[in-house]
Amino acid sequence: MKVDVLAVGTELLLGQIVDTNSSWIGEQLASAGIDTYEHRKIGDNLDRVVRCIESMLETADAVIICGGLGPTPDDLTREAIAQVMGVPLERREDLVDWIASLFGGRGRQMPENNLRQADVPVGGDVLPNPIGTAPGLKCEFNGRVIYAVPGVPYEMQRMVNEHVIPDLLERTGERAVILNRSLKTWGASESGLAEMIARQVDDQSNPSIAFLARGIEGIVVRLTAKAATFDDAAALIAPEEAKLRSTLGDLIFAVDDETMEEAVLSRLGARGWTLGIAESLTGGLVGSRIAGIPGASKTFRGTIGSYATEVKRSLLGVTAEHVVSAECAKEMAEGARRVLGADVGISVTGVAGPDSQDGAPVGTVWFGLALPGLPAEAVTTRLPGDRERIRQFSTISLMNLLRMRLDALA
Template sequence: MRCSVVAIGTELLLGQIVDTNSSWLGEQLAAAGIDSLFQVKVGDNLGRIVSTLRSTLEQTDAVIICGGLGPTHDDITREAIAEIMGVELEMNDEVALVIEQMFTARNRRMPENNLRQAMVPRGAKIIEQRRGTAPGLICPVGDKVMYAVPGVPFELYEMFERAILPDLLTRSGEASVIKSRVLRTWGDSESGLNERLVGVICELEKVGNPTLAFLASGWEGIKVRLTAKANTQQDAMKLIDVWDAKVRSEVGDIVFGVDAQTMESVVLDILREKNLTLAVAESVTGGL
């Protein structure tokens, strides 16, 4: 299975936003044994988006499109996909209802342009939105496929893991399941962690499954990723649980979170459990 990633947004070309989505997707595809041949950025221009999608689709089996699914006039990924598929955009009433309910739940008026996010290319499958207002899309083009996901990282991550990766593996004929867990650490360097875990790493090199990788993430600390392959999701998670315990036994309490957890979210979770609140003031001098 050959895959490409297309990140959409003029802000990416101007350097106003760093494209971390493509690097994350490349990492996930590699861990799943899927070849990632291209990573392309393109601005908010319908003609150039269509041209880029056609080019990447000609050379790969699947294209993952990040961004351009929002409610504003420059969110034109849906229109580009519809042109590639040769179909019209249609209002999906179920998606529209979900968007309306999200605004109602927050006691906010819904700007009418939010319903643009419920316009779906005919023949596309919806990836339900669970965190934001824009759904993802699975769009068949002959024997190939385009996936579209929001550019907001945490929305993209969730949709990729829940819907896109399983669909890619099914299309590739890969019967096994690949699962990963990221242990987030603080308090030691990458080389220091490697030294602590040298015994675990040697064991893993002998057994071959799961695998362990380090990712230095600046102020987010060092991430330790365990990736296991098995016949079922349950078996893969059992493997990860075993080696998770071995890693923690070597590094101690410098593991502060798992997967998408951040230091801030962990602290807030602890405060909620203890029914405490937190107030933060940047300055109490009024600039004096």
């Protein structure tokens, strides 16, 4: 079965919004073993949307249309599908009541414009949307099927996972379970990882092994298994995951939805240790990520944004001559631990650019760690990219260094 994707919205063509929805849908289709050969973007013009749908249906068994289901006049997906099918729209009173109840639950009156969201092409079915006002659509036409889902990512994702993918699998005659396992890595390039596990990748078909580059979040090695039941799929993945873990070792920092900061907090929490941070070039990015995790207050004491040299000296007690140095990083970590009353202190100082500092070139970064019962240590690296990338890479690299040191203690 061939399923293609059409993203609707002039804002996509103007670059005002990046079309991440199509990429996500493509990933879900691939995980389900469904072929997709083409993704298109089209602006909010009825005639062009109609022609685009008709053209895609000439070669695809199904088309998933994302966007254009809102209440405003430029939301034209409903009208376009009706024209393709050669049928009128009908207003569904059950949908009117349901949309009105959503507004009523918020203490608001439903605007007249939202009545458009209750319009459905005659003969079409509705895909429920329990978290938004835009119902989805499933419309069969000449042996093909058109799905329409909202452009709001979290509404779209839920609808695709709960309705579109299961319906497509049923149409293919497969009632298989698709199970994904994502091993998140940091510290190696995609090509480096590929070389490390090349034989395992070549030997596998079910589960399949793929690489997903996530930029400042590292590289994901994803295992995807298809089987009759969840337990059967899990049994296929388990031995291959074990092999990957044996090969990749501590490059793996988390699994599935777990983040680097969650991995760090869980390890600290297991030891009953608290954390204090001193940041220079990252200016609070590390602390912000740590604080974003629910329950972080049990472990996280705080972060000191010691951007200026005089703040490093007066608040953290730094005496190092050069602030981009091993000595400074160690003194910052010790200062964070002391000032914040934490068991563990970590720090980061360096040069994000555009100019060098203390003779250190742009991208030079020093990390400091002060762990209970151990002398403070400093580690340096040279990070690539522009100012923002250097700061983001520094943030996750510092957390990864702490994770690895905590694992080594175990």
